Amino acid sequence: xxxxxxxxxxxxxxxxxxxxxxxxxxxxxxxxxxxxxxxxxxxxxxxxxxxxxxxxxxxxxxxxxxxxxxxxxxxxxxxxxxxxxxxxxxxxxxxxxxxxxxxxxxxxxxxxxxxxxxxxxxxxxxxxxxxxxxxxxxxxxxxxxxxxxxxxxxxxxxxxxxxxxxxxxxxxxxxxxxxxxxxxxxxxxxxxxxxxxxxxxxxxxxxxxxxxxxxxxxxxxxxxxxxxxxxxxxxxxxxxxxxxxxxxxxxxxxxxxxxxxxxxxxxxxxxxxxxxxxxxxxxxxxxxxxxxxxxxxxxxxxxxxxxxxxxxxxxxxxxxxxxxxxxxxxxxxxxxxxxxxxxxxxxxxxxxxxxxxxxxxxxxxxxxxxxxxxxxxxxxxxxxxxxxxxxxxxxxxxxxxxxxxxxxxxxxxxxxxxxxxxxxxxxxxxxxxxxxxxxxxxxxxxxxxxxxxxxxxxxxxxxxxxxxxxxxxxxxxxxxxxxxxxxxxxxxxxxxxxxxxxxxxxxxxxxxxxxxxxxxxxxxxxxxxxxxxxxxxxxxxxxxxxxxxxxxxxxxxxxxxxxxxxxxxxxxxxxxxxxxxxxxxxxxxxxxxxxxxxxxxxxxxxxxxxxxxxxxxxxxxxxxxxxxxxxxxxxxxxxxxxxxxxxxxxxxxxxxxxxxxxxxxxxxxxxxxxxxxxxxxxxxxxxxxxxxxxxxxxxxxxxxxxxxxxxxxxxxxxxxxxxxxxxxxxxxxxxxxxxxxxxxxxxxxxxxxxxxxxxxxxxxxxxxxxxxxxxxxxxxxxxxxxxxxxxxxxxxxxxxxxxxxxxxxxxxxxxxxxxxxxxxxxxxxxxxxxxxxxxxxxxxxxxxxxxxxxxxxxxxxxxxx
Numbered sequence: 001x002x003x004x005x006x007x008x009x010x011x012x013x014x015x016x017x018x019x020x021x022x023x024x025x026x027x028x029x030x031x032x033x034x035x036x037x038x039x040x041x042x043x044x045x046x047x048x049x050x051x052x053x054x055x056x057x058x059x060x061x062x063x064x065x066x067x068x069x070x071x072x073x074x075x076x077x078x079x080x081x082x083x084x085x086x087x088x089x090x091x092x093x094x095x096x097x098x099x100x101x102x103x104x105x106x107x108x109x110x111x112x113x114x115x116x117x118x119x120x121x122x123x124x125x126x127x128x129x130x131x132x133x134x135x136x137x138x139x140x141x142x143x144x145x146x147x148x149x150x151x152x153x154x155x156x157x158x159x160x161x162x163x164x165x166x167x168x169x170x171x172x173x174x175x176x177x178x179x180x181x182x183x184x185x186x187x188x189x190x191x192x193x194x195x196x197x198x199x200x201x202x203x204x205x206x207x208x209x210x211x212x213x214x215x216x217x218x219x220x221x222x223x224x225x226x227x228x229x230x231x232x233x234x235x236x237x238x239x240x241x242x243x244x245x246x247x248x249x250x251x252x253x254x255x256x257x258x259x260x261x262x263x264x265x266x267x268x269x270x271x272x273x274x275x276x277x278x279x280x281x282x283x284x285x286x287x288x289x290x291x292x293x294x295x296x297x298x299x300x301x302x303x304x305x306x307x308x309x310x311x312x313x314x315x316x317x318x319x320x321x322x323x324x325x326x327x328x329x330x331x332x333x334x335x336x337x338x339x340x341x342x343x344x345x346x347x348x349x350x351x352x353x354x355x356x357x358x359x360x361x362x363x364x365x366x367x368x369x370x371x372x373x374x375x376x377x378x379x380x381x382x383x384x385x386x387x388x389x390x391x392x393x394x395x396x397x398x399x400x401x402x403x404x405x406x407x408x409x410x411x412x413x414x415x416x417x418x419x420x421x422x423x424x425x426x427x428x429x430x431x432x433x434x435x436x437x438x439x440x441x442x443x444x445x446x447x448x449x450x451x452x453x454x455x456x457x458x459x460x461x462x463x464x465x466x467x468x469x470x471x472x473x474x475x476x477x478x479x480x481x482x483x484x485x486x487x488x489x490x491x492x493x494x495x496x497x498x499x500x501x502x503x504x505x506x507x508x509x510x511x512x513x514x515x516x517x518x519x520x521x522x523x524x525x526x527x528x529x530x531x532x533x534x535x536x537x538x539x540x541x542x543x544x545x546x547x548x549x550x551x552x553x554x555x556x557x558x559x560x561x562x563x564x565x566x567x568x569x570x571x572x573x574x575x576x577x578x579x580x581x582x583x584x585x586x587x588x589x590x591x592x593x594x595x596x597x598x599x600x601x602x603x604x605x606x607x608x609x610x611x612x613x614x615x616x617x618x619x620x621x622x623x624x625x626x627x628x629x630x631x632x633x634x635x636x637x638x639x640x641x642x643x644x645x646x647x648x649x650x651x652x653x654x655x656x657x658x659x660x661x662x663x664x665x666x667x668x669x670x671x672x673x674x675x676x677x678x679x680x681x682x683x684x685x686x687x688x689x690x691x692x693x694x695x696x697x698x699x700x701x702x703x704x705x706x707x708x709x710x711x712x713x714x715x716x717x718x719x720x721x722x723x724x725x726x727x728x729x730x731x732x733x734x735x736x737x738x739x740x741x742x743x744x745x746x747x748x749x750x751x752x753x754x755x756x757x758x759x760x761x762x763x764x765x766x767x768x769x770x771x772x773x774x775x776x777x778x779x780x781x782x783x784x785x786x787x788x789x790x791x792x793x794x795x796x797x798x799x800x801x802x803x804x805x806x807x808x809x810x811x812x813x814x815x816x817x818x819x820x821x822x823x824x825x826x827x828x829x830x831x832x833x834x835x836x837x838x839x840x841x842x843x844x845x846x847x848x849x850x851x852x853x854x855x856x857x858x859x860x861x862x863x864x865x
Contacts, residue, residue, distance in 0.1 A: 020045035020103040022096045028108045031084040033116075033141075038080040039107050041094030049097045050077040055090020055109075086111045086141075113141035115188045115197040123202035127287040132176040134203060136169055136186035140195070144188035151182065178237070181205040206287035209236035213281060217295045220271040221395055222328075224301065228275070230266040230294045234283030245280045273298050273328070302327035302391035302398045313489070314408035316379040321402065324371045325391035331398075333372035335365060336388045342374060381408035384435065409490025410434035412483060414465075416494065419501040419531025420472060421583050428468040428496045430483035438492075440466040443482040470498055502530035504579040504586040507537065512594040516569040518642045519594060521562045526579045526586065536580040539564055540588070541573050552580070563619075563642055570598040597645050618644040618693040621651070623705040625689075631710030633679040638691050638703060640674075646695035647671065655689040657682060658706070683712035 021044035031037045043050055052060045052069045060069050060079070066088070068080040081088050089111035095104040119137035126132040138144055146169040148155045155171070157163045164172040169188075173180055180203065187198040213232045220228035234240045242263035244251045251257045251266065258267045268275055276298040282291045306324035325331050334343035342365045364375040376383050384406035390399040413431040420426030432438050442449040442459060449468065450457050456477065460467040472478060478500050484493040505526040513520040521539060533555075539562050540550035553562055567573065574591040619641035626635045640648065653667040653676050667676060681687065687709070690702035750757035 020047050020096050020098055020101050022094055022103040022105040024092075024094050024105045024107045026107070028110075030110045030112060031081065031088070032112055032114045033085055034083055034114075036080065036082045036084065038078050039092065039094075039109075041077045041079065041096075041105065043075045043077075043096040043103070045096075045098065045101075045103070047075070047096035047098045047103075049095075051095050051097075052077065052079045053093040053095065055092065081109070084111050086113070112193075113139055115140040115144050115190060115195050117186075117188070117197070117199050120186055120199040120201055122200065123204045125204040125206055125286060126173075126176050128178055128205050128207045129175055132173040132180075132203070132205075133166070134171040134173070134184060134186075134201060136171065136199060136201065138169060138186070138188040138197075140188065140190050142190060142192060144190050144195075147187040147189070149185035149187065176203075176205055178205045178207060205237075206285060207237040208287040209234050209240035209283035209285055209290045211235075211281060211283045211290045211292045213292045213294045215294065217297060219297045219299060220268075220275075222271050222273045222275075222298045222300045226271055228268040228271050228296055228298075230268070230279050230281070230296065231264055232281035232283075232292055232294065233264060234281075234290070236283065236285050236287060238285050240283040240285040240289075243282045243284070245282060246277065251279075268296070271296075271298055273300055298328070299393075299395045300326065300328040301396040302331035302393050304389055304391055304398050304400045307389050307400050307402045309403045309405065311405040311407070312376075312379045312383075314379055314381045314406055318375055318377045319379055319383075319404065321374040321376070321387060321389075321404065322371065323374075323389035323391075323400075323402075325389075325398065326370060327391060327393050327395070327398075329393045329395075330370060331391035331393040333367055333370075334390050334392070335372070335374045336390065337383075337385060376404075379406060381406050381411065381433070381435070384408075405435070407435050407489055410438040410485035410487055410492040412485060412492050412494040417497045417499055417531075419499050420470070421501050422472045422474065422477075424501075424582065425469050425471045426498065428470065428481055428483075428498060430466045430468070430485070430494070430496065431464060432466065432483075432485040432492075433464070434485060434487045434489070434492075436487050436489075437463065438485040438487040440483060440485045442466070442468050443484065444480075449481075468496075472498070472500075475500070499531060501532050501581070501583045502528070503584045504528055504530045504534055504581050506587045506589040507577045507579055509575065509577060509589055509592045512575060512592055514567075514594045514596045515642055515645045516597045516599045516647070517567050518563055518565045519567060519573070519575070519596065520642065521564065521575055521577070522560060523562075523577055523589075524560065530581050530583055530586070532582045534579045534581050537562065538578045538580060538585065538588075539575065540577075541567075541575045544572060544574055544593075548576075555579070565640060565642075567596050569596050571596050599647055616644040617698040618642060618646075618648060618695050618700040620701040621691050621693055621703040623689070623691055623703045625705055625707045631713065632681045632683050633677060634681065634687075634707060634709070635675055635677050636689055636691070636705065637675040640693070641700075643693070644695055644697055644700075646697055648693050648695055650694055652692040652694060652699070653689065655687055658686045658688050681709050683709055685709050 023042045023044075025040045025042065029037055029039065041050060041052065050071055054060055054067065060067055062069055066082055068082065069077065070080070071077045077094065079092060079094070089109055091106050091108055093104055093106045095102065115138060117136070117138045119135055121135060124132075124134055134148075136146065136148075138146065146165065148163075148165060148171045155163050155165075157165060162174045164174070166172055169186075171184065171186070182203060184201045184203055185198055186201055187196065189196045211232055211234045213230075215231070218228055218230055220226060230244070232242065234242050244257075244259070244263070244266045251259075253259050256269055258269065259265065264281075266279065266281075276296055279294045279296060280291050281294060282289055284290075302325050304323060304325045306322065308322075310319055310321055312319040321335070323333055323335070325333055332343070334341060336342070342363060362377045364377070366373050366375070372389070374387070384404055386401045386403055388399055388401050390397060411433045413433060414429050418426050418428045430440060430442075432440055440461065442457075444451075444454060444457075447453070450459065456471045456473055458469040460469065466483065468481060468483075470477060470481075478498050481496045481498060482493055483496060484491065486492075505528040507523045507526050510522045510524060513522070519541075526534065536555055537553050537559070538550055539553060540548040541564055542548045551564070553559075564575070572593060572595045574593050576588045576591040578588040579586050621638035621641060623636060623638050626637065636653075638651070648671045650671055651669045651673055653669060654663050654665075655678060656663045669676060676691075678687075678689070685708065687707055689705050689707075691705075692702045693700040747757040
């Protein structure tokens, strides 16, 4: 083929050597916009110049950027169109010249537009309810056909009037819904070229926020450090952002406010009254914004803002106390003084002030909004003191005190009589109330005390009381004494009487309740106390026609029953009483007769005539404690009370440490026992002890006593060091000397007391002294009788009668005051018989018991000391 072609061109060259021929390859061309393409111009013949001309007929210069012309050799030239656009379309011409010879060829260049999406953004967002215009701008030449698809199907605009394809190819959706959201396909087609292209566009439908306040009103209390929480909940798409505003100012997290992560909760710190108002919760997203108001109501606790002390004088027409208070709601204000409360009936207002008026019309309360006044008319000295103003509202209350000072003349108070007797000091009390304080002066018959003529008086002063102590020496010292008090407001005087005291009248015995070995005497107090309190009662009893036995009992408050003990069963007794005050002992009451009940045994049923009182449990023993030499051992004594009509069988004792619940084993003691010794107790521990008496009828209530053991002693280091410093030999020597001296002392004692021992033996054998068989002729008065065996002296136990009498209720006399004597009356000494070793002069007896050592007792008697 090449050979044929060369032959043809050769022939043409030979035949046309005189002409020039031009050919463009390719002969026509189509270029897509933006593409590049070149054309080759081949010249047959000798051509000096080869030029290209654009569609406008202008020669294409070599330096054009969009169209480039280059000559490869003598016979060819190339035209290159870079990035073609529609303006490059047209007929291009290639011209070859050689002198006057010229040849040319043309080529038709067509520029076409491929499918190009100029604007098809994704995603495209719209607000719900808007008419959405989904943009899809596409160009081509010729113009393309646009088809819209959704969810894989072509949109049929004829079936849904909400959809419409616009002239520019856009898709319009009227009143777009959230359900219209999704992926849309914009497809472009050019039928002439069979060209097709598409773009997927995401359509997002935004929903306008909805907002709801959790509470439309929030209440808070100011000035107490509390915080207030305002909250709202917002929905929408996309998720809305929430902000808060107050007074058109957007609030941010800081010292005053704090917001949670999504902004739905606003915390207002340390709420004040100025924080009150409306707060706006704003929810905003791409679809728009919504707002909701939340009201903050700030309440304020009451606070008293004005209250001052006042001063007035007695008998002033009036004094006004004023109290002002703030708070929201407006507080109610009330006044109180001691136990009296003055208050308003209802909340006061500017248009209707409240008013309270006391029954005597001397106290008036008026309230006007936040101000209350307390008016005291006809001022009295008793109005002085602390007044309390209280402000109340639904949030809380506040109160403050103010002091009303009332200046008044002295007022003398207290009893005007005092009782005593000659030689016994007495106090007359002049109690003075005055403001300012008053000076007090005492007078007797116009003479100021104390004076040179009066030496038996003393004056003691306290801020409010002046005491005049008088020790009467004769009847002349009794009578009237004047107390005069003076201050700047005035003077007050009062007469006091010092009266000679008398002994009390006799008590009245109401009845006697007898038992087998005890009796309960019920009585009424004397009609006349003699002017001074009764401090003791004397109870005496006896067998008819015999000597009186008795005891003295302390007069405790409301004492109307006394129990006498150690009586014989089924025996008739007489009993009488007398009362004792500071002046002395009064008259004895008439004797009352009673008979004790018989003793009931377990084998013998009670007689038909026996009363129910004879068949009951005994009364609880009365306990008292005494610390032994060792601090962790105690002796607990008890006094037998009423036996309930049957003999006491035994006593039951139990005890425990108070901090534990475990009781020590019960101790059973026989009838007649009067004490128990508890040893080995814990140091410094509080114990509780119960003692129960039991007879045939049952157990008594326990007598209960609490006590604490001593603190454990510690060894004194110095003493221990001194002992340890002695040698062993020295200690042994000291012990031998002490033992020898002890033997000598015992032997001397035996010689003089029992006529025996080493010294007695020496005296008999060497000095001719009488032996122990000699009968002593000097019998000491008050001793027991001798035993028949004269070689043995009797063992003597001496006890006073009072030591046998239980139920002693000892105690010191009542401490005297200004109306009681300060000393016992002369010659009328009163002693508590419960104290061992002290007996009454009249009734004390000594019981002597003789207990033989070996020989049987042949003689014994009782002698009264």
